[in-house]
Amino acid sequence: MRNRVSGIGYRVSGFGISIPGGRRYAPSTPAPDASRLTRYPTPDTRYPNAAFSLVEVVVSMLIVSLLFTAALSAVAASRSTRVVMAEQARGCQLAGDLLSEIIDQDYADPVNGDGLTPNATELAAGNRSLFNDVDDYNGLSESPPADRNGTAIAGFDGWSRQVVITHVNPDNVSASANASQRAKLITVTVKHGDRVVTQLKAIRTWACSDLIRKGVLP
Numbered sequence: 009m010r011n012r013v014s015g016i017g018y019r020v021s022g023f024g025i026s027i028p029g030g031r032r033y034a035p036s037t038p039a040p041d042a043s044r045l046t047r048y049p050t051p052d053t054r055y056p057n058a059a060f061s062l063v064e065v066v067v068s069m070l071i072v073s074l075l076f077t078a079a080l081s082a083v084a085a086s087r088s089t090r091v092v093m094a095e096q097a098r099g100c101q102l103a104g105d106l107l108s109e110i111i112d113q114d115y116a117d118p119v120n121g122d123g124l125t126p127n128a129t130e131l132a133a134g135n136r137s138l139f140n141d142v143d144d145y146n147g148l149s150e151s152p153p154a155d156r157n158g159t160a161i162a163g164f165d166g167w168s169r170q171v172v173i174t175h176v177n178p179d180n181v182s183a184s185a186n187a188s189q190r191a192k193l194i195t196v197t198v199k200h201g202d203r204v205v206t207q208l209k210a211i212r213t214w215a216c217s218d219l220i221r222k223g224v225l226p
Contacts (some may be wrong), residue, residue: 099205
């Protein structure tokens with residue numbers, strides 16, 4: 009490139025300026041101060057411990073696996089607890105319904121008296137429709153659970169109910185007693201498969217039955 013300034017021709021070339029006569033002027037750049045230069049480490053010396061060792065990798069994998077196992081165990085335990093609670097609620101429903109039905113009956117058979125067994129006529133029906141006293145339910149076992157007319161309750165396949173009636177002392181239900189004590193322990197057990205889910209108990213006394221007959225109690 010050639011220009012004229014004040015009658016003097018010059019040419020810019022590279023990092024210098026050439027003027028007629030062959031003289032060349034380079035830009036005045038001071039030499040760098042070596043004391044101010046930053047020395048950058050080489051890749052081999054910058055981070056001497058940057059890589060993971062095999063031991064660190066193994067330990068990390070072990071920690072992650074333990075945390076993952078603990079999380080899965082917590083989820084499984086929570087799900088199992090929910091299943092058990094739901095099963096117990098259904099078992100209580102089955103036991104409570106049958107226990108209420110038994111308590112509503114007479115203390116003893118109005119005709120045959122206190123026998124702790126249903127008579128032939130009541131058994132012939134094949135269901136509980138003719139049961140009219142607490143004793144009739146002694147030894148009852150049904151699978152699947154059914155209503156009073158013998159119709160199976162939907163949704164309870166694999167479930168069962170058993171009833172045991174025993175004479176007890178009302179002052180000490182754990183002690184053996186006879187019919188003269190005028191108190192009966194009703195035990196209703198509900199199972200799902202072979203496992204007991206719920207067991208409910210109640211005391212039925214002759215006095216309570218007498219009050220019901222007289223209209224004192226509903």
